[in-house]
């Protein structure tokens with residue numbers, strides 16, 4: 001093994017895969033989720049630690065007050081609910097972790113605790129929960145609210161939410177189920193206790209009606225980027241997803257999270273940080289560079305997609321801003337605050353039109369052959385200190401997945417940089433032990 005192997009994850013969005021090239025059978029049939037089953041099997045075989053399924057709960061019509069571009073590019077909608085799909089992906093695999101996104105702003109805690117306990121059972125201890133507080137008023141309006149609670153208040157609510165669901169997961173002691181034919185007791189009622197939670201935001205009696213799950217609680221995933229979000233993540237999460245800018249930004253983020261975790265009395269090694277990358281892969285350097293140039297040349301499409309993206313997760317209507325100027329300093333968001341600040345930095349002094357027309361969401365550029373990219377990833381991890389990368393396809397296609405799983409992953413394996421098997425039964429144990 002090389003000095004510092006790292007972990008791999010995939011950012012899965014249950015939206016339509018690339019459909020415009022003609023090289024796809026999946027433009028309409030992706031909704032039966034077999035596309036994602038094939039995908040997760042490829043990933044497990046190639047050495048991935050997890051597949052994460054993102055989520056949002058709206059059709060965005062923020063940009064210019066219409067859903068035209070959102071639906072034209074099939075960005076945030078149409079989309080499937082990740083939670084039921086997790087079961088299907090787990091049934092098709094043996095070891096890989098599967099992380100589903102669910103919002104503390106919209107789920108009731110009892111329902112969330114029960115759903116993820118059930119998923120931990122049916123996946124045999126391989127599920128993770130990506131805790132999000134959501135960032136769209138459009139989603140709030142689907143749940144009887146006019147708008148979302150303010151950014152930091154959402155995290156305050158999420159803190160209490162995590163307290164409640166953790167108590168519910170613990171409401172069955174590890175030895176509560178005895179299944180003893182001699183005494184005639186299936187479960188010992190003295191080991192299943194109500195939680196009687198009466199808090200500022202939630203009131204939940206408990207206990208859960210689901211027995212304690214294999215991992216006790218799912219792997220907790222989070223993607224806080226603002227100071228408040230980072231603190232929440234450092235206190236509660238087993239794994240983090242992030243997109244800081246460049247190698248120094250990546251190192252700063254990881255060091256900061258580890259310091260915050262230590263301040264919460266945790267072992268920083270119990271938290272694994274995953275940096276978003278979106279490699280452009282070719283059989284030769286020239287082929288990869290030509291692909292990148294083709295991506296950048298598709299300016300109008302890239303611009304439209306980024307406008308939808310910004311509108312959806314920042315809820316800022318960029319159509320009212322002058323595209324030939326940089327983002328004005330006084331524009332703020334109640335959505336993804338940390339991400340917005342990162343983008344403003346990455347834009348530098350460029351105009352909105354210019355920067356959005358060739359923007360690729362990633363912490364570092366990766367363009368080249370599998371061997372070249374594997375070397376770059378190795379060097380990046382050396383600089384940053386660990387723990388792993390998460391691929392965010394832009395867009396997803398069977399072709400692209402193959403380039404990663406059959407091209408890049410073997411190059412990483414030849415260097416001893418990624419896993420070749422799974423030593424443990426449960427997701428958390430596999431993720432922690434692979435150092």
Ligand SMILES: Cc1cc2nc3c(=O)[nH]c(=O)nc-3n(C[C@H](O)[C@H](O)[C@H](O)COP(=O)(O)O)c2cc1C
Pocket residue numbers: 011053054055056101130131132133134135222223224225226227228229230241242243276335336337338339
């Ligand atoms: C890689 C990544 C994946 C994310 N996935 C989701 C998601 O599926 N659903 C969602 O509502 N928010 C998602 N977020 C947003 C985060 O939960 C968080 O709101 C965002 O990073 C901004 O951080 P802040 O809330 O601390 O400002 C994601 C963020 C990142 C960086």
